[in-house]
Amino acid sequence: MPAGTKIEEQKGWLADWLATPLRRNRPLYLKVGLAAALINIFALVTALFTMTVYDRVVPSNATDSLIALTIGLVLVLIFDFGLKLLRAYFVDVAGARIDRDIGRSIFDHILTMRLDQGRHSTGGLSGLVREIDTLRDFFASATITALVDLPFTLITLAVIALIGGWLVFVPMAMIPLVILVALATQPLMRKLSSETLGGALGKQSVLVETIGSLETVKSANAGSVLSSRWDSAVTGHAGASLRQRIVSNVSITIAGTAQTMAYTGVVIFGVFAIANQSLTLGGLIACSILAGRVVAPLGTIAHLLTRLNAARTAYRQINSFMEQPVEGPSGTGMGVRQLDGAIEFRNVDFRYPGAPELALSNVNFRIEKGEHVALIGPIGSGKSTIARLMIGLYPPSSGLVLVDGTDVRQLSPTELRSKMGALLQDNVLLTGSIRENILLGRKEVEEEEMVRACKVSLAHDFISRFPSGYDLELADRGESLSGGQRQSIAMARSLVGRPPIIIMDEPTSSVDADTERRLMNNLREEFEGRTLVIVTHRPSLLRLADRIIMMANGRVVMDGSPETIRNQVADIRSAMRGRDGQAA
Structure with missing residues (x-):
């Protein structure tokens, strides 16, 4: 699903994300249905063969007839075997296609979901995606077979009535x-x-959270807390699963018992029919075989109804997630061919999902093209939140965030971010090579540009010493690298391609003073002529800025040149010392 589009409204009894793959595989379903129908017909042939042998062949010892009937039965069994293989093949192909299409829709929705609608836990979200298997199994195999077998119950009853008369009851x-x-x-x-x-989602959530932060869990000695959560989740899930299996087994067992009762009942009452000479021995055997086949599809239906509840629950959970709005404009959005680099916040308020207070309140400022601005302020003042709003990770609760005079909500998020270089606080690397982590699929970026960006961020210094160089494979989010190395690679990723707007949040938080000094020399030339927004607590990074915006409690409290801000801060400190002296 392209970014910026909305999930289509639910049509009929199935939402479009599920109905479309099912409709696309309709020809395969028709083939499965046809194969299942022929298989049911061949099952009738087997019962009729048995009746003919007992009634015609055995009394007259008609060996030639038996050979002819056997040849016919062998041909039927061969066709039956081939049809069952084809049915299984078509079902598996349809299931694979449904799995692929639904999985793609859900994954695309994960990539484009709006973060302001509430974050899902990583484990819960991955567990929810696993429920695709429940839907695929329900719609791809048992459902089709059961629905095709059910009408043949009536046909089988009709055949029993023709052969055994009242035994059909x-x-x-x-x-x-x-x-x-x-x-x-x-x-x-x-x-x-x-x-x-x-x-199940609770178990998955605890498991993924523990594995993803195992070092922290061990170092903080938090194992007992997570172990308690795991035990609680496992106990709850095991209890619910046990009760579900018990109830499910009741209906399935009764269906199996009813199948046996139908078979034995026909045999018992068939004896009286034979005594009355209204039924032959071959007819009794044929009716007993067919009686079991009458109830068998109903047993499948009983099992199917059990699976229906699991599929319906999974569908509702996934559909609830899929109905959440995606980021970007409601239509196709405006393309972003070229960015000059002007950014403006106009009366912006913002509140994180579930937060009791505003993270930003009535924020107003304008950054001109090519201007270098530093955002400073205490922890929790809203600096990182401003950076997130600039790249469209969150829309403002009220007010406007403008890039080159256009509301970011009207721009395609994918195209907007392709023109921005962003380095946030979490320097997460993906599984793959260093080269793949820097380029991220941007085939238009040449090798020379990648190396240039790495030299600016000082990543080339240590990458060139690796035996595999830029082809070194990383795993577990780059945990084998140091924090400074991960930050350097992430910085190179934000600089590659020379984006006109660069947003950096604490870009030197993981490096030493000497590395920071060398990096500052590189970045000063790199940022020339481009818009820079840098979030920092380090005074040394302020030398990169020609303007400072100071935040406090989600508001802009100072805005001006570094010299102006220093003078204002000095005046405030002097006034506070004077007030303290008078109070003393």
């Missing part, structure tokens, strides 16, 4: 029993399916 009596028990368990199954899915 024996399997017919089992049908309401199976259906009523399956329907009676559905309300409880729906509740248990929801509890089971919630427990």
